[in-house]
Amino acid sequence: MPYKRDDSPYWWISFKTPAGRYVRRSSGTDDKAAAAAIENQARADAWKEKEWGVNPPRTFEEVIVPYLQHARQHQRSYETTAHRVKQLRKHFAAQIVNDLGGQSIRDYITARTQDGASAATVNRELAAFSAAINWCNTELEWALPNPVKGRTMKEPEGRVRWITRAEVDALCRAAREGRNGALLEDFVRLAVNTGCRKEELLGMEWRRVDLHNRLLYLEGEHTKAGKRRSIPLNQGALSALLGRQAFRAEHCPASPWVFARADGERAVSIRVGFENACKRAGIVDFVIHDLRHTCAAHLISAGVALAEVRDLLGHSTITMTERYAHLAPARVRDAVGILDGLSAERDEVVSRSRYAENPVRLISKEGKRL
Known part of the structure; x- marks a missing residue:
């Protein structure tokens, strides 16, 4: 039965799956009848998953909400993660994660780039999404595809600014x-x-x-x-x-x-x-x-x-x-300096080799052998 929470404008659903796992999440709607329908659908999906092995559709909110709850308790950088999720939510809200593919991620990259976000910022946001999917697959035993994998932007060399x-x-x-x-x-x-x-x-x-x-x-x-x-x-x-x-x-x-x-x-x-x-x-x-x-x-x-x-x-x-x-150029300079010694040693070896092969031809202007 849907219920209200003081910290949310939406109705929340709560039920126990046939596998014995408790589900508590936002329905994403402030309409109680719609929330009840969403809860019934979620119950049916849980039954299909248990009895038929069907991988039910998971919305973005279904993936991100439990992950954020986990992050709040275990991540020192929770505020940063929550900030990144705000940008993800603007683009992926209400979308089914199961249906996302490479084009969905490329569209997100394009949209954020047009907003002026740097490659590093976009990559960190996508990393948060990827972490949420991986967490759900590991902790909740879902079998969601991860469309983020292998689709991050190339970042420029890290900034190094210092003063004398x-x-x-x-x-x-x-x-x-x-x-x-x-x-x-x-x-x-x-x-x-x-x-x-x-x-x-x-x-x-x-x-x-x-x-x-x-x-x-x-x-x-x-x-x-x-x-x-x-x-x-x-x-x-x-x-x-x-x-x-x-x-x-x-x-x-x-x-x-x-x-x-x-x-x-x-x-x-x-x-x-x-x-x-x-x-x-x-x-x-x-x-x-x-x-x-x-x-x-x-x-x-x-x-x-x-x-x-x-x-x-x-x-x-x-x-x-x-x-x-x-x-630290001195460290590299010392390294290449070794080549000078190797070159001198090589030249000496070559010179001796040539003399051994044809000593008559190596004559100085004074007529003395070299």
């Missing part, structure tokens, strides 16, 4: 001129010297700061990859933390947050202040995440191994770190 040490200093001076300037300057210096992500720093608590051993501790719940790691602190990072410690002692000694406002509350966003500081410093096309790129670029340029940079930044694979490899 002099520009970092200029940015810090500009940050001090703005509102909450000390906080923003300390954030910039800590980000550049640790390579931490924005949320890893803004969510940093003092209990995870070890000034004695010069370490920051990140648990799996705080990192994008879900893996714990420790970040060593150099003098620049330590100075920024000592500045935050002095601010805390003066304004909010009970606050657990490293980047706290004067009232002790956590600083949630620094975007506006950061953008204004970039304008004052004359730095263009630069966002907060580029501070992380800057840290990696400085390390690679100084000759630090890619594997060590990977561990510091917390990349799950070396592939992510390899986008900075072009910043």
Whole structure:
């Protein structure tokens, strides 16, 4: 029997399938009679599936709603997934997933591209759709085709924007001129010297700061990859933390947050202040995440191994770190330098070989053998 929920304008259906599985989902309509008909059809499809082995049609909502319920409980990036689903819903709402094919996905790509979405954005949206289908096939034991597989767009090389040490200093001076300037300057210096992500720093608590051993501790719940790691602190990072410690002692000694406002509350966003500081410093096309790129670029340029940079930044694979490899030309220069030695050795061997074959022909102008 259809029922109403406070958080939805539509009627919901609920029943137990012959296989013993409970189904609770939105009918997608605010008409009770239509919702009852949808529920009866769903019951009939469940019976056919159990008794005849028929693969019943599944609408987009039937696939996406249970997946989102799962994602809400198990994904740290649930809000991002939900945002991507909004775009998918505009195109695939009320469509039968069983009937979707390659042309359906190409139509979606065309529509989103015309809207101005980048290849990376479209691919992430389609990845969410693919994940929902795969989840339903695994967890609900459905046998849905996955039209997304093998049909993503080619993405351009990942963006790597970084600034020099002099520009970092200029940015810090500009940050001090703005509102909450000390906080923003300390954030910039800590980000550049640790390579931490924005949320890893803004969510940093003092209990995870070890000034004695010069370490920051990140648990799996705080990192994008879900893996714990420790970040060593150099003098620049330590100075920024000592500045935050002095601010805390003066304004909010009970606050657990490293980047706290004067009232002790956590600083949630620094975007506006950061953008204004970039304008004052004359730095263009630069966002907060580029501070992380800057840290990696400085390390690679100084000759630090890619594997060590990977561990510091917390990349799950070396592939992510390899986008900075072009910043270490000295490493490649040393490699090709080996060819010079090989060429000299080869020339000497060839010369000796020619002399052994015909010593008479190798005569100098003075008439001496070479």
